[in-house]
Amino acid sequence: MREVILEANELSKTYTIGERQESVLEAVSLQVEAGEFVVISGTSGSGKTTLLSILSGLDRPSSGRVTMAGRDITELSEDELAPVRNELTGFVFQAFHLVPSLNALENVMFPAELKRDPAAKDKASTLLQKVGLWHRRHNYPQQLSGGEKQRVAICRALINTPKIIFADEPTGNLDSENSRSIIELLLELHREHNTTLVMATHSGEVAAQADRIIQLHDGRLQNGGGVG
Numbered sequence: 001m002r003e004v005i006l007e008a009n010e011l012s013k014t015y016t017i018g019e020r021q022e023s024v025l026e027a028v029s030l031q032v033e034a035g036e037f038v039v040i041s042g043t044s045g046s047g048k049t050t051l052l053s054i055l056s057g058l059d060r061p062s063s064g065r066v067t068m069a070g071r072d073i074t075e076l077s078e079d080e081l082a083p084v085r086n087e088l089t090g091f092v093f094q095a096f097h098l099v100p101s102l103n104a105l106e107n108v109m110f111p112a113e114l115k116r117d118p119a120a121k122d123k124a125s126t127l128l129q130k131v132g133l134w135h136r137r138h139n140y141p142q143q144l145s146g147g148e149k150q151r152v153a154i155c156r157a158l159i160n161t162p163k164i165i166f167a168d169e170p171t172g173n174l175d176s177e178n179s180r181s182i183i184e185l186l187l188e189l190h191r192e193h194n195t196t197l198v199m200a201t202h203s204g205e206v207a208a209q210a211d212r213i214i215q216l217h218d219g220r221l222q223n224g225g226g227v228g
């Protein structure tokens with residue numbers, strides 16, 4: 001049997017808005033195997049971003065548990081969680097969170113430099129070339145278009161070859177040619193390094209390439225979340 005790298009048990013998330021309690025996720029349980037490419041699909045507002053944020057340890061559930069690489073991360077403090085996230089995961093979210101004072105190349109290198117990787121610059125250069133941004137390497141985030149920033153953020157998420165990549169509409173701001181090259185890059189990592197991909201997307205073309213599609217509807221899973 002293959003390793004289950006990510007597991008959610010009975011996750012729920014409730015927001016309080018004024019006097020009202022709004023339930024965004026309800027009793028979501030799922031398992032993802034190491035090396036799987038899972039797409040989370042669902043209409044706008046169905047809870048995809050919320051689920052990805054909780055699965056990746058960026059946000060906490062109101063109840064339920066998340067286990068990552070055999071470790072229950074639900075009750076870890078932020079200080080305990082940060083090294084687990086850095087070691088295992090990469091994030092491609094809609095907010096780019098690029099460092100404004102670093103140029104494109106330096107932004108991509110940053111996570112590898114934190115690990116004192118001597119190949120940081122070479123790896124960052126290769127990634128920028130793959131996404132067609134080598135000529136923009138000296139530009140600062142404010143000198144890049146939305147789609148270019150998106151691609152820099154993707155390179156940065158990939159530089160340490162994380163075990164699990166969480167991606168929220170990674171091609172959301174991109175035209176079809178750039179979307180294809182980003183998906184190709186993610187799939188290349190998936191194939192070559194057995195990287196697990198957990199991706200929310202509206203794109204049927206991307207979903208068609210996934211091993212499994214998890215459907216969210218009003219915060220509930222439509223099909224079982226077990227390993228397919």
Ligand SMILES: Nc1ncnc2c1ncn2[C@@H]1O[C@H](COP(=O)(O)OP(=O)(O)OP(=O)(O)O)[C@@H](O)[C@H]1O
Nearest residue numbers: 015017022024042043044045046047048049050051
């Ligand atoms: N911080 C918050 N406070 C209150 N409600 C929130 C908060 N964040 C999200 N929501 C609500 O939770 C629901 C799910 O949001 P979420 O962003 O997870 O949906 P989504 O499926 O990713 O949507 P989209 O495809 O439009 O990005 C929405 O109804 C949203 O309004």
